[in-house]
Structures are given as structure tokens and as C-alpha cells.
Amino acid sequence: MSTTQKSGITPGSVLLYGSLFVLALFFLMPAYMAIVTALKDPANISLPTAWELPEKFNWQSFPHAFELLKSNIASSLILTVCATALSTVLGSLNGYVFSKWKFKGSELVFTLFLFGMFIPYQVILIPLFQTLRAMNLYGGLPGLILAHVVYGLPITSLIFRNFYSQIPTALVESARLDGAGFFSIYTKIVFPLSIPGFVVTSLWQVTQIWNEFLWGICLTRHEDNPITVGLAQLAGGQAVSWNLPMAGSIMAALPVLMIYIFLGRYFIRGLLAGSVKE
Amino acid sequence: MREASRDRLKAFLTLLPSIILIAVFVYGFIGNTIWISMTDWGGSGALAFDPQKNFIGLDNYVDLFNGFLSAGFRQDLVNAVYYSLMLLAGAIGLGMFIAILLDQKPKGEDVLRTIFLYPMSLSFIVSGTIWRWLLAPQGGVNVLPTYFGFDALDFQWTSSTKAILEFNWQNILQILIYIAAFILILVGLFLLKGDPQKAVKRWLGPGVVVGAFAWLGGSLLPQALFMEEMHGFNLATLGIIIATVWQYAGYTMALYLAGFNGISQDLRDAAMLDGASSTNYYRYVAIPMLKPITISAVIILSHISLKMFDIIFAMTGPDNAQTGHPALNMYMTTFRANDFARGAAIAIVLFLVAGTFIVPYVISQYKQRRKG
Numbered sequence: 001m002s003t004t005q006k007s008g009i010t011p012g013s014v015l016l017y018g019s020l021f022v023l024a025l026f027f028l029m030p031a032y033m034a035i036v037t038a039l040k041d042p043a044n045i046s047l048p049t050a051w052e053l054p055e056k057f058n059w060q061s062f063p064h065a066f067e068l069l070k071s072n073i074a075s076s077l078i079l080t081v082c083a084t085a086l087s088t089v090l091g092s093l094n095g096y097v098f099s100k101w102k103f104k105g106s107e108l109v110f111t112l113f114l115f116g117m118f119i120p121y122q123v124i125l126i127p128l129f130q131t132l133r134a135m136n137l138y139g140g141l142p143g144l145i146l147a148h149v150v151y152g153l154p155i156t157s158l159i160f161r162n163f164y165s166q167i168p169t170a171l172v173e174s175a176r177l178d179g180a181g182f183f184s185i186y187t188k189i190v191f192p193l194s195i196p197g198f199v200v201t202s203l204w205q206v207t208q209i210w211n212e213f214l215w216g217i218c219l220t221r222h223e224d225n226p227i228t229v230g231l232a233q234l235a236g237g238q239a240v241s242w243n244l245p246m247a248g249s250i251m252a253a254l255p256v257l258m259i260y261i262f263l264g265r266y267f268i269r270g271l272l273a274g275s276v277k278e
Numbered sequence: 279m280r281e282a283s284r285d286r287l288k289a290f291l292t293l294l295p296s297i298i299l300i301a302v303f304v305y306g307f308i309g310n311t312i313w314i315s316m317t318d319w320g321g322s323g324a325l326a327f328d329p330q331k332n333f334i335g336l337d338n339y340v341d342l343f344n345g346f347l348s349a350g351f352r353q354d355l356v357n358a359v360y361y362s363l364m365l366l367a368g369a370i371g372l373g374m375f376i377a378i379l380l381d382q383k384p385k386g387e388d389v390l391r392t393i394f395l396y397p398m399s400l401s402f403i404v405s406g407t408i409w410r411w412l413l414a415p416q417g418g419v420n421v422l423p424t425y426f427g428f429d430a431l432d433f434q435w436t437s438s439t440k441a442i443l444e445f446n447w448q449n450i451l452q453i454l455i456y457i458a459a460f461i462l463i464l465v466g467l468f469l470l471k472g473d474p475q476k477a478v479k480r481w482l483g484p485g486v487v488v489g490a491f492a493w494l495g496g497s498l499l500p501q502a503l504f505m506e507e508m509h510g511f512n513l514a515t516l517g518i519i520i521a522t523v524w525q526y527a528g529y530t531m532a533l534y535l536a537g538f539n540g541i542s543q544d545l546r547d548a549a550m551l552d553g554a555s556s557t558n559y560y561r562y563v564a565i566p567m568l569k570p571i572t573i574s575a576v577i578i579l580s581h582i583s584l585k586m587f588d589i590i591f592a593m594t595g596p597d598n599a600q601t602g603h604p605a606l607n608m609y610m611t612t613f614r615a616n617d618f619a620r621g622a623a624i625a626i627v628l629f630l631v632a633g634t635f636i637v638p639y640v641i642s643q644y645k646q647r648r649k650g
Binding site for chain 1: 307379584
């Protein structure tokens with residue numbers, strides 16, 4: 001409470017900091033375990049001593065895991081960059097229409113878009129699989145990119161629509177009176193104002209696409225598997241010692257974790273945009 | 279004027295490709311899955327480019343709910359219900375608690391917020407892999423107590439075969455009616471203060487009648503199965519629930535924290551001047567004000583728990599019977615057993631359950647937008 005005095009140790013503040021400390025330990029526990037295990041020599045990993053620090057750091061797990069996951073990381077990079085770029089640009093145009101060029105029934109169309117955000121993707125998986133096969137896109141990255149672009153449209157359109165509704169309509173109206181048309185208003189007024197919108201949306205999409213697993217495993221062949229599928233296979237093998245899956249997990253987590261730590265403000269805006277109404 | 283209408287046309291044409299994509303990939307595909315679920319597409323020729331499909335009506339659904347060999351699916355469905363309830367309770371409870379703690383503006387708030395929210399940025403596969411190691415039977419969490427001088431735990435986190443709260447699937451109709459009666463009575467009691475007449479007439483009365491009917495006439499109800507089949511809350515799912523709560527508590531925390539920050543300081547000071555304690559401020563002022571946020575959190579979290587696939591896959595593999603989920607069952611049935619029609623039926627069941635949350639939510643947002 002802002003009204004409580006800053007000085008002095010009260011039972012309340014002990015309780016507050018105590019609870020926060022315990023909770024922080026609980027939240028950091030998996031990260032600690034992953035790092036400690038990844039830095040151990042495979043021969044020294046045993047269940048009873050899992051929590052203890054390694055006697056000497058073994059950095060070899062990282063190059064080794066990278067070697068195993070190299071092609072998955074490359075796939076995920078291509079996938080994430082292409083799908084994010086396409087879905088963000090389309091989302092921006094859609095958001096522009098939904099907020100500044102409303103037509104009869106545009107709210108209904110928008111609602112029908114939003115619904116696509118909430119469906120369990122299992123319900124479209126079989127036709128998606130069939131369609132990609134018929135289009136000769138099954139198994140490779142282009143098909144996966146298409147899926148991510150299409151099913152990313154609802155959330156990107158939503159974020160941009162909410163973002164553009166903050167741009168005063170008067171600004172658009174006066175540009176129209178000056179003779180600017182649909183596209184020149186977009187390129188000259190709306191687009192330059194929407195850089196933060198692009199940051200929020202593309203960070204959100206990067207996180208989602210990088211972390212996605214279901215389509216990765218159902219729609220790509222082995223050589224084009226994204227990082228999540230590669231990691232699941234690495235960790236699922238019984239013979240593998242635990243330092244490799246842990247090193248792999250850290251590598252798979254690192255790009256999004258960096259985004260989150262350094263650009264957390266934008267990340268949280270995307271998070272809130274997906275759930276709280278405008 | 280002509281210029282303006284040409285611009286309108288341009289606007290519509292810009293949107294059109296997306297409309298077509300959504301129409302086909304969302305609505306067309308859902309329709310297609312409904313159709314597939316009513317066929318017998320499966321077996322050896324299933325992967326042919328033009329597989330033979332015969333219309334068999336609702337047979338796949340009937341089989342899922344009372345077929346002899348579908349006990350696994352039914353347990354998965356029961357698991358999914360428990361996953362959802364526990365995730366909702368856990369993530370909302372813990373998230374709200376942390377948000378209230380951080381709302382006291384402790385020192386290091388920024389760092390703490392980052393710590394509580396970072397799991398949210400991880401892929402389920404990453405967190406599932408790490409939690410699998412943490413919940414290994416002879417290590418991880420189970421040996422933690424030894425560092426404090428206690429005995430190690432020996433709980434089989436993801437492979438325990440124990441179940442609690444078991445019920446007989448034969449009585450599923452009766453149980454569902456009981457649940458309906460319970461909800462009616464609960465809502466009735468909740469509304470009793472505000473509008474007693476309506477509460478009794480609309481909710482309490484029907485609730486009691488329906489409950490009494492299920493109690494007295496239970497034996498008259500048709501049994502869903504010809505033999506006894508027990509389902510319950512599998513304790514093996516606890517580990518997965520803990521991992522999911524760990525991942526999503528920060529999310530609800532962020533939602534509530536944003537909400538708390540949005541409440542004006544004046545209102546807060548006024549509540550304090552009226553002698554409200556901190557507890558009462560949250561209980562009677564802040565949390566009721568954030569009801570829309572709670573609703574959003576419930577919708578998003580139940581949506582997540584209904585498509586929970588990745589984390590179970592990473593923690594136990596796709597075919598661990600104890601921790602199954604319809605989303606995994608759908609994957610195994612469709613892509614491992616090539617039984618596309620049955621997989622489609624499972625997907626539609628998931629979709630219908632999700633729809634009961636999502637459709638009212640999306641419609642209410644639509645109405646709000648039209649008003650606002």
C-alpha cells in the first residue's frame with residue numbers, strides 16, 4: 001500500500017517479503033535446475049544430486065545440443081521471420097479497415113475473425129492437413145508459414161484495430177478532405193504512427209510462432225521440423241542424458257526470453273491486447 | 279463523392295483476402311471436420327489422396343461415449359475437466375495473490391514481476407521438458423525435503439495410477455443432472471440478496487426440482503454403458519497441473535496488476551478513509567471491479583486447458599494413459615492410427631466444449647463494441 005510507512009520492519013512487511021521470496025524461489029526453480037543440469041558432465045548427473053552445483057562447469061553440452069538442433073533452429077528462424085512479417089502486415093491493413101473504414105457489417109466480420117482466435121486448433125487440423133497435401137505444401141515450411149499467417153490474422157487484426165482506434169478520426173477525415181485516398185492515408189498518416197503497434201504485434205507473433213508445437217509436429221517432415229519438435233524428440237529419447245535436453249531447452253527458450261526481458265513492456269501489451277477488451 | 283465510394287471499395291478489397299482465408303480456413307474447415315466426423319474415414323486406405331468415405335451419422339460420437347473400447351477417451355475427457363478446473367483455480371488464485379502482493383509496491387517490484395512472468399514466454403515444450411526432469415520419481419522435487427532434514431517423497435508424479443473422486447460412467451447422466459442442479463442452486467443463492475423473487479423462481483426452484491428428480495428418479499435414467507466403468511481424478515495429472523499453473527499464474531498476475539493500476543488512487547483513498555482494511559479493499563472494492571478481467575482470464579485459461587497438448591506431450595509422451603487429454607487422443611487417433619473420422623469426432627467434442635465458453639464471450643464483446 002502506498003500509504004504504509006517505508007521505514008521499519010512490521011509483521012506485515014515481513015509477511016509480504018517472505019511470501020514474495022518463497023514465490024520467487026518457486027518460479028525460478030525450473031530455470032535453476034535447467035542451468036545446473038546443462039552445465040554438468042553427463043557422467044555426474046544423478047537424480048539424488050540433481051540440485052547440487054556441478055563440481056566443474058561442462059560447457060560442451062551447448063555446442064553438442066546445437067549440433068543436434070541446428071537444422072530445427074534454422075527452420076524455426078525462417079518460419080518465424082516469414083510468418084511474422086506476413087501476418088503483421090496483413091493485420092495492420094485489416095486493423096486499418098476495421099477501425100477507420102467501417103462498413104455495414106464490419107463489426108460482425110471482425111467478431112467472426114476473433115472467433116478464429118479461440119478455436120482449439122484440433123478442430124481444423126484434419127482439413128488443414130488435407131488441404132496442404134492437395135496444394136503440395138504438406139511437409140515443408142511454406143505450408144507451415146501459410147497456417148501461421150492465416151490463424152495469426154485474428155490476433156494481429158485485433159491488436160492493430162485497437163491500436164488504430166486511438167488515432168483520432170479527425171486526422172483521417174481532414175486528410176480525406178485534402179484529397180488523400182485510402183492508400184495514401186495509410187502510407188502517409190497511419191503507418192508512420194503505428195511503429196509501436198508493429199513492435200507489439202510482431203513480438204507477440206514471434207513468441208507464438210517460435211513456441212508453437214502442434215502444427216510443427218503434424219504438418220512438417222523431419223527435415224523441416226521446427227525447434228519445438230526437435231527439442232521434444234531430443235528430450236523424448238530414452239538414452240539421452242539430461243544435460244542435452246536441458247541445454248536444448250535453454251537454447252530454444254533464449255530468443256523469446258531475451259525479447260521478454262529486454263522488451264517486456266511491449267510483450268505485456270500484446271499479452272493484454274489478446275485478452276482484455278479495448 | 280465518387281472518390282469516397284471508390285475508397286470504400288478499396289478498403290473492402292483490402293480486407294477481402296483475409297475474409298476469404300478466414301472463411302475457408304476457420305469456418306469451412308470446421309464444417310469439413312463436422313462432416314468427416316460423420317463418416318467412416320479410417321483404416322488402411324486412409325492416407326490415399328481420395329480416400330473412401332461413407333456417411334455413418336453420429337456413430338463415431340455414440341462410440342466415443344458408450345463404446346466398449348473408448349474407455350480411454352472417456353478418462354481423457356474426465357482428465358480435461360479436472361485440468362481445466364484445477365488450472366483455473368490455481369492460476370487465478372495464485373496470480374491474484376501475487377498481484378495483490380506486488381500491488382503493495384514492494385522494493386524490487388520490477389525484478390519480481392519479471393520473475394513471475396517469465397514462464398509465460400517459454401514454449402510448453404521447454405517448460406514440459408524441464409518439469410519432467412524436476413518431477414522425476416527419485417529426484418527433483420521429491421528429494422527437496424531431504425535438504426531440510428525430512429525424508430524424500432516417493433510420489434510418482436506423472437505415472438501414479440491412483441485416482442480419487444471416482445465415479446461410475448454408467449451414471450453419467452445422473453451426475454450431469456446433479457451438477458446442473460448444483461449450479462442452479464448456487465446461482466440462486468448468489469442472487470437471493472438482490473432479487474429474491476426472481477432468484478427463487480428462475481434458479482432455486484428449478485434447481486431443487488431437478489436435483490430431487492435426479493435423486494429420486496436416478497434409477498429410471500438410462501445407463502450410459504452396459505457395464506461398470508470407473509473414472510476419476512488421476513493423481514498423475516497433478517504434476518502437469520502444477521507445471522501449467524507455474525506457467526500461467528504470471529499471466530493472470532499481469533492481468534490483475536494492470537487492473538489494480540487502473541483503479542484510481544482517489545477511490546482507493548476513499549475506501550481507506552471509510553476505514554476499510556487492505557483485505558476489505560481488495561475483497562469488496564478492487565476484485566469486484568475487475569470482474570471483466572476475471573472473466574477474460576477464465577475464458578483464456580479454459581481455452582488453453584482444452585487444447586493442452588504440448589506440455590503433456592513433453593512431460594509424459596503422447597500415450598501415457600494416466601495423464602491423457604482429448605487433444606492428445608485426437609492426435610494419436612488421427613496421425614498415428616490413421617483413424618481420421620474418429621479423430622474428427624474427438625476434435626468436434628473439444629470444439630463444442632470450448633464453444634460453450636467462447637461463443638457467449640465473443641457475442642458479449644460484439645454487443646459491447648456495437649454499443650461503444
